[in-house]
Amino acid sequence: MTVAWIGNRDALVQDAVKHAAELLAASRCPVISIDADIEGTRAAIALAQRIGAAYDHPDPGVARETAAFIDAGGLFMSPGEVRRRADLVVIVGGLPEEAQDFVGELAETAPDLAGANARNFFVVGHGATFPSGSNVPATRLSCEGADLVGTVATLRAQYAGRHTALSVENFGQFADAFSGARFTSFICSGSDAHPLVLEMMQGLVADLNKKARASILVLPSSETGWGSTLVSTWTTGFPLRTSFSRGAAEFDPWRWNVGRMIEEGEADLHLWITAASGRQPPSGENMGLIALTKTDQPVAEAAVTIPIGEPGSDHDAVMFSNRTGTIAARKAQSSDLPSSASILRAIAEHLPAETDRPC
Amino acid sequence: MLTRIKGGEVIDPVNGRHGVGDVWIENGIIVEPPAGRQPDNTVDVSGCIVMAGAIDIHSHIGGGNVNTARLLLPEHHSAHLPRPAATPLSNLGWTAYQTGCLYAQMGFTTVVEPAMAPGNALHTHLELADIPIIDKATLAVLGNDDFLLSLVRDNASPDMIEDYVAWTVASSRALGVKVINAGGSAAFKENVRTFSLDDVVPSYGVSSRSIVKTLQAAVANLGIPHPLHVHCNNLGVPGAADTAAATIAAADGVPLHLAHLQFYGYGTEGKRRFSSAASQLAELVNSTPEITVDVGQVMFGQTVTISSDVLRQFSARRNASPKKSVIIDGDGNGGGIVPYSYRKDFYGSLQWAAGLELFLLITDPWRVFFTTDHPNGAPFTAYPALFELLMRREARSEMMEGLHRGALELTTLPSLDREYTLGEIAIMTRAAPARLLGLKDRGHVGPGAIGDVAVYRKDTDIAKMFGAAAFVFKNGELVVKDGDVVALRWGKALRLLTQPDQAIVKRLETYHQERYGLSLDWFDFPDWAVGREQPFGEVPCKA
Numbered sequence: 042m043t044v045a046w047i048g049n050r051d052a053l054v055q056d057a058v059k060h061a062a063e064l065l066a067a068s069r070c071p072v073i074s075i076d077a078d079i080e081g082t083r084a085a086i087a088l089a090q091r092i093g094a095a096y097d098h099p100d101p102g103v104a105r106e107t108a109a110f111i112d113a114g115g116l117f118m119s120p121g122e123v124r125r126r127a128d129l130v131v132i133v134g135g136l137p138e139e140a141q142d143f144v145g146e147l148a149e150t151a152p153d154l155a156g157a158n159a160r161n162f163f164v165v166g167h168g169a170t171f172p173s174g175s176n177v178p179a180t181r182l183s184c185e186g187a188d189l190v191g192t193v194a195t196l197r198a199q200y201a202g203r204h205t206a207l208s209v210e211n212f213g214q215f216a217d218a219f220s221g222a223r224f225t226s227f228i229c230s231g232s233d234a235h236p237l238v239l240e241m242m243q244g245l246v247a248d249l250n251k252k253a254r255a256s257i258l259v260l261p262s263s264e265t266g267w268g269s270t271l272v273s274t275w276t277t278g279f280p281l282r283t284s285f286s287r288g289a290a291e292f293d294p295w296r297w298n299v300g301r302m303i304e305e306g307e308a309d310l311h312l313w314i315t316a317a318s319g320r321q322p323p324s325g326e327n328m329g330l331i332a333l334t335k336t337d338q339p340v341a342e343a344a345v346t347i348p349i350g351e352p353g354s355d356h357d358a359v360m361f362s363n364r365t366g367t368i369a370a371r372k373a374q375s376s377d378l379p380s381s382a383s384i385l386r387a388i389a390e391h392l393p394a395e396t397d398r399p400c
Numbered sequence: 401m402l403t404r405i406k407g408g409e410v411i412d413p414v415n416g417r418h419g420v421g422d423v424w425i426e427n428g429i430i431v432e433p434p435a436g437r438q439p440d441n442t443v444d445v446s447g448c449i450v451m452a453g454a455i456d457i458h459s460h461i462g463g464g465n466v467n468t469a470r471l472l473l474p475e476h477h478s479a480h481l482p483r484p485a486a487t488p489l490s491n492l493g494w495t496a497y498q499t500g501c502l503y504a505q506m507g508f509t510t511v512v513e514p515a516m517a518p519g520n521a522l523h524t525h526l527e528l529a530d531i532p533i534i535d536k537a538t539l540a541v542l543g544n545d546d547f548l549l550s551l552v553r554d555n556a557s558p559d560m561i562e563d564y565v566a567w568t569v570a571s572s573r574a575l576g577v578k579v580i581n582a583g584g585s586a587a588f589k590e591n592v593r594t595f596s597l598d599d600v601v602p603s604y605g606v607s608s609r610s611i612v613k614t615l616q617a618a619v620a621n622l623g624i625p626h627p628l629h630v631h632c633n634n635l636g637v638p639g640a641a642d643t644a645a646a647t648i649a650a651a652d653g654v655p656l657h658l659a660h661l662q663f664y665g666y667g668t669e670g671k672r673r674f675s676s677a678a679s680q681l682a683e684l685v686n687s688t689p690e691i692t693v694d695v696g697q698v699m700f701g702q703t704v705t706i707s708s709d710v711l712r713q714f715s716a717r718r719n720a721s722p723k724k725s726v727i728i729d730g731d732g733n734g735g736g737i738v739p740y741s742y743r744k745d746f747y748g749s750l751q752w753a754a755g756l757e758l759f760l761l762i763t764d765p766w767r768v769f770f771t772t773d774h775p776n777g778a779p780f781t782a783y784p785a786l787f788e789l790l791m792r793r794e795a796r797s798e799m800m801e802g803l804h805r806g807a808l809e810l811t812t813l814p815s816l817d818r819e820y821t822l823g824e825i826a827i828m829t830r831a832a833p834a835r836l837l838g839l840k841d842r843g844h845v846g847p848g849a850i851g852d853v854a855v856y857r858k859d860t861d862i863a864k865m866f867g868a869a870a871f872v873f874k875n876g877e878l879v880v881k882d883g884d885v886v887a888l889r890w891g892k893a894l895r896l897l898t899q900p901d902q903a904i905v906k907r908l909e910t911y912h913q914e915r916y917g918l919s920l921d922w923f924d925f926p927d928w929a930v931g932r933e934q935p936f937g938e939v940p941c942k943a
Contacts, residue, residue, distance in 0.1 A: 122731060
């Protein structure tokens with residue numbers, strides 16, 4: 042039987058759920074960190090709406106990717122098209138750990154739709170890595186004295202034929218490779234790249250498309266983060282960093298940055314949802330904590346700890362996949378651990394019928 | 401539960417009813433007036449018009465591209481109402497929740513999302529499942545995917561192509577098949593920038609025409625009730641009427657549905673070389689009985705264009721307003737999101753007039769369908785105003801007063817006197833869509849139909865009448881009263897019952913393993929993944 046904790050005391054899950062609902066109903070400024078599958082996100086947003094909470098994802102890379110998307114849009118491509126079509130791959134900055142397998146896959150395969158039997162690889166910036174052990178060479182495009190934004194900006198300026206104060210090492214090789222490429226794919230992630238990098242890359246790709254085809258694969262810094270972004274967008278019209286504190290959904294990426302709200306003492310109760318291992322909730326002064334996490338012991342300083350299973354591992358789940366670029370179902374080995382969605386819905390059932398919204 | 405909707409003016413073209421009478425619903429189904437029984441619930445609708453719930457055959461209400469538009473344009477959403485309500489982007493009704501409520505308030509009970517990428521089907525159905533009240537359906541997009549293009553190139557047997565189409569429809573839980581700029585997105589990936597009906601996708605040597613004909617035949621042979629739904633090449637281009645005419649001619653006696661024909665109703669006359677060719681297209685439609693069309697009417701104001709015609713959307717980026725857009729080279733078609741504002745300038749005036757010309761010059765209301773291609777021509781919330789334009793020529797005249805005179809002179813609209821009758825509206829928005837989609841259980845209020853009924857309070861203000869239904873029943877349940885949603889329920893997504901052949905499943909498994917490095921499971925999903933009980937309703941193929 043799954044055990045939960047109220048403080049450090051063992052408790053029945055149903056009692057912990059009830060206590061969590063009481064704390065949420067009493068909170069004046071609750072915030073929710075959502076690191077969950079699609080169903081968990083649906084349930085967390087529904088709960089946020091009931092209690093007037095702000096919600097966010099703990100990985101700040103998600104907000105960077107969202108900001109770049111909203112500000113400028115751009116040209117994007119799917120992972121499947123990269124694998125099958127890209128004969129020139131340019132990796133910009135660091136990628137999430139789980140993306141390394143895909144890059145390795147690209148190194149081991151040829152683009153069957155590009156009319157060529159090989160890919161050329163470039164990496165941009167000192168943070169960009171290529172799978173170790175790969176037999177395929179990757180040429181580094183770097184710019185002495187410039188950070189990643191400066192390097193990409195210089196690359197774009199050089200390609201446009203402008204005079205530049207700095208120069209990109211190996212630019213000539215890149216220009217030659219591009220001129221012979223059928224389809225160029227840039228790969229990046231918000232996990233490492235500043236929004237300006239993403240925007241500058243979009244500018245570069247727009248320039249390249251005047252002559253030939255190129256596009257960008259953004260591998261989200263967090264699969265759960267991007268999945269939750271999609272759910273939030275169709276549910277409220279807005280991505281993460283949205284709040285129901287005034288009743289209607291409001292999106293403000295600064296104001297409803299849950300990490301900032303905790304750090305600056307704006308929030309008084311944090312509902313922290315994650316089944317990922319090795320994570321610790323941020324601590325905030327005079328702030329309560331309800332932890333929904335995969336654990337066999339109470340989380341330090343949590344008023345309530347309720348164990349949840351890992352989506353797709355402990356329970357069937359629907360999740361965004363970086364590998365396909367869309368949402369997919371994952372069948373799991375069942376375990377006794379409940380899903381975050383089931384716990385969140387149980388909490389919602391214990392809220393007073395007309396929970397007053399703060400403010 | 402026996403409900404009597406009493407004393408309204410019932411307009412039901414399918415069953416030949418047009419007069420005052422009752423509609424009875426028992427346990428969600430419309431029944432004959434039960435002799436000797438008293439209703440549990442009587443709704444007096446004297447002085448009201450009673451029709452079946454309306455059906456929208458082409459409205460982009462969910463899926464990857466729609467959600468991308470939401471993400472690109474958070475300023476579209478009504479939750480920005482704390483800002484001035486007159487903010488141009490403040491009232492488009494963007495969430496899944498609002499979509500269901502706003503449609504229901506107008507008396508619509510079934511809406512078709514016409515552009516579902518098969519690889520993105522689960523995402524689409526998750527969104528649709530969160531749209532309350534109404535039933536939904538989807539069309540699966542084929543015609544730019546490598547598997548089909550390879551089959552056409554290799555002269556695969558019709559059986560194999562039909563098996564593939566059947567598998568796609570079954571796995572994506574679609575009601576039909578759509579082709580969008582056939583081959584155009586694939587050609588664009590090979591750096592082709594213009595693509596017409598007889599152009600060829602370079603790597604395959606396959607023409608757009610051959611793709612359309614292949615899919616048209618497969619859809620017909622599989623008994624899929626809805627004919628192949630075609631988004632032609634050259635959308636929005638001056639002279640696109642020639643492409644539409646060539647596509648109509650290519651139908652060859654086999655049913656074909658052309659989507660948002662207004663966007664092809666352009667000739668090359670006048671000093672701007674942009675004129676209305678809608679009257680010529682209407683004449684062609686009138687003389688080609690196997691053709692059905694929906695209009696894609698333009699209405700003025702801010703919107704966002706959402707299309708899987710990536711080639712077209714790429715070229716439209718320069719006209720984006722606000723100045724941002726998204727172009728996705730996806731598996732198969734991909735998508736393009738370009739915000740746009742239709743202004744009462746030369747171009748906007750001409751587009752607006754061309755759509756109305758099609759509505760008014762196509763004589764058979766069974767073959768022309770009421771759409772704005774939401775949100776491409778206008779958000780669906782513009783429907784009440786569009787009903788008014790169709791039913792009252794004075795409303796058109798008043799609107800034309802404020803439009804570009806030079807543009808109107810390049811159209812026939814000022815000379816058109818036709819006014820749609822309520823009976824024609826009932827055909828165009830109820831009876832005909834149900835027949836076109838193969839939905840025998842709706843579009844009428846005869847015994848056996850599901851209890852989808854819309855009741856409108858008669859009003860000389862047609863937009864007001866159709867904008868806020870007096871009563872709406874969904875599956876017999878009262879969901880809207882006096883224009884307000886009074887009950888929420890979850891509708892179903894209607895899918896076609898097709899049985900994919902196991903040989904094609906095996907072949908596709910091998911294909912996906914070899915080409916994508918992934919199991920076919922990644923491109924299919926179990927019903928539980930949608931997260932609602934019984935999310936789907938089944939529609940049979942034609943015998």
